[in-house]
Amino acid sequence: MKKLTTSINEAEAILIFAGAGMSADSGLTTYQDKEGFYRDYPLYKKLNKNYVSMMSCQELLADSQFAWGYFAHQYKLYSEALPHEGYKKLLELCLSKEDYFVVTTNVDGLFKKAGFSANCVHEVHGSIHNLQCSIPCHRNIWLTEGINVEIDYSTMKVLDTLPCCPKCGFVSRPNICMYGDTDDSYVWEAADENTKRFKEWRKKNQHKKMLIFEIGVGAEGLKRHSRMYREVFSDATLVRVNPEKESIEYGDMINIQTGVKDAFVPL
Numbered sequence: 001m002k003k004l005t006t007s008i009n010e011a012e013a014i015l016i017f018a019g020a021g022m023s024a025d026s027g028l029t030t031y032q033d034k035e036g037f038y039r040d041y042p043l044y045k046k047l048n049k050n051y052v053s054m055m056s057c058q059e060l061l062a063d064s065q066f067a068w069g070y071f072a073h074q075y076k077l078y079s080e081a082l083p084h085e086g087y088k089k090l091l092e093l094c095l096s097k098e099d100y101f102v103v104t105t106n107v108d109g110l111f112k113k114a115g116f117s118a119n120c121v122h123e124v125h126g127s128i129h130n131l132q133c134s135i136p137c138h139r140n141i142w143l144t145e146g147i148n149v150e151i152d153y154s155t156m157k158v159l160d161t162l163p164c165c166p167k168c169g170f171v172s173r174p175n176i177c178m179y180g181d182t183d184d185s186y187v188w189e190a191a192d193e194n195t196k197r198f199k200e201w202r203k204k205n206q207h208k209k210m211l212i213f214e215i216g217v218g219a220e221g222l223k224r225h226s227r228m229y230r231e232v233f234s235d236a237t238l239v240r241v242n243p244e245k246e247s248i249e250y251g252d253m254i255n256i257q258t259g260v261k262d263a264f265v266p267l
């Protein structure tokens with residue numbers, strides 16, 4: 001803990017890599033294990049659907065009322081979720097430093113809702129708060145805001161007319177990088193703006209004393225990023241926050257084996 005306090009006090013800038021575990025304390029299930037998914041959606045078990053099949057662009061094209069049953073429910077959950085205290089503490093910490101940046105695979109929008117600047121948050125998989133055309137006939141996105149469709153929970157199908165593309169009238173979809181997506185089917189350009197911002201941020205802060213937080217990350221890809229970026233900065237300390245025990249630890253990495261709220265609220 002002393003090492004952590006020293007690293008926090010000495011840091012000039014903060015870089016955060018956050019995965020699904022970041023939002024678990026806000027009541028959003030991580031769906032890492034199949035059973036967690038089926039606890040929330042028992043009907044999908046009967047229908048032999050899993051998280052991967054529901055987050056697939058093929059499912060959307062096969063039966064859009066059914067696919068939107070899942071998206072609309074997720075949108076409702078994410079819209080109603082409130083950022084927990086850990087988000088607020090983390091933001092206070094970021095604002096007390098010269099600069100910060102967040103890279104997250106989460107599509108729930110909770111960093112922005114907690115007050116993190118949109119220019120400093122890179123949602124690498126997109127966001128449920130944005131829509132795109134399913135074809136897509138054009139490469140723009142628009143806000144999901146105001147969508148209020150009724151779901152028949154016995155079939156998980158949307159009963160109302162689905163939100164459509166304002167240009168061609170075809171069904172829209174969340175601007176989230178889904179399983180089976182290609183660069184053609186996913187409108188990646190919005191997220192790409194923040195890829196550029198992140199690149200500039202790294203260059204600007206390359207020689208600052210950097211504190212890198214890897215928070216609630218299960219996916220190996222994002223873990224690899226946090227390790228890789230530790231080498232990019234001339235003086236960086238990596239802090240991993242995860243309730244799961246990690247089998248591989250790296251050098252002087254600080255490991256906090258707890259949930260996010262418990263890790264940040266006492267700071």
Ligand SMILES: [Zn+2]
Pocket residue numbers: 133134135136137138165166167168169170
């Ligand atoms: Zn369209």
